[in-house]
Amino acid sequence: MMLHFILALVAATQLAMAFPTDKAPMAMVKTILDTQFCVMPEEFVVKNFQVWTPDAGNNRSAIINFNYSDDDTHIDTKCQFNETSVNVGPEGLTPRYACDNKLVEFIWENGTLTMVERDCPLETLNRPYEVAGTITPMLTCLASAQNSTMGAGNSCWSRPKVMAAVFISLEPTPN
Numbered sequence: 001m002m003l004h005f006i007l008a009l010v011a012a013t014q015l016a017m018a019f020p021t022d023k024a025p026m027a028m029v030k031t032i033l034d035t036q037f038c039v040m041p042e043e044f045v046v047k048n049f050q051v052w053t054p055d056a057g058n059n060r061s062a063i064i065n066f067n068y069s070d071d072d073t074h075i076d077t078k079c080q081f082n083e084t085s086v087n088v089g090p091e092g093l094t095p096r097y098a099c100d101n102k103l104v105e106f107i108w109e110n111g112t113l114t115m116v117e118r119d120c121p122l123e124t125l126n127r128p129y130e131v132a133g134t135i136t137p138m139l140t141c142l143a144s145a146q147n148s149t150m151g152a153g154n155s156c157w158s159r160p161k162v163m164a165a166v167f168i169s170l171e172p173t174p175n
Helices: 002-018 026-033
Strands: 044-053 063-071 076-083 102-107 112-119 129-135 139-144 155-158 164-168 169-172
Touching: 044 112, 044 129, 063 102, 063 112, 076 102, 129 164
Parallel strands: none
Antiparallel strands: 044 063, 044 155, 044 164, 063 076, 102 112, 112 129, 129 169, 139 155
16 A cells, blocks of 8 residues: 555656646645545645734844644644744745744745645655645734834734635655
8 A cells, every 4th residue: 555655656756747847736646645644735724813023223033923723634733933933944945934833834925924834744755745825914013112012113913813725835845
């Protein structure tokens, strides 16, 4: 059974490489990879997204907080970024930050939240796969005063508070 899975995975990879300008359709690869050992998720939910950014002259780090869930893989975790956050992504790529569940990472760049979830972390695969999807939250913001705990900046939160999106990318992990 495992041999069939590995052969299907190799076939899917070769098919994907046969189209240099297009990636293999996610639905096709998902069908191949969905086995008793691996469930590829289709969508995710971000709840209570909040971001605080400092004004110019305020040397504090931005702060990001939200909850992430994926019903397909039964992941429900908290994600945050602050002055102690460390880039867990591969060197030379856009910085990624880990959520409390280490299978989930995120990128916050130019008002877009990219969620990355490692899937099929089987010991038999040299490089597991990861799915990714994006959300561009509509934010409501208020300025924080210079004399507030964080200093001058903008505190923003998403409207609606619950946002759902689909995964649009399936690739081997880059590291």
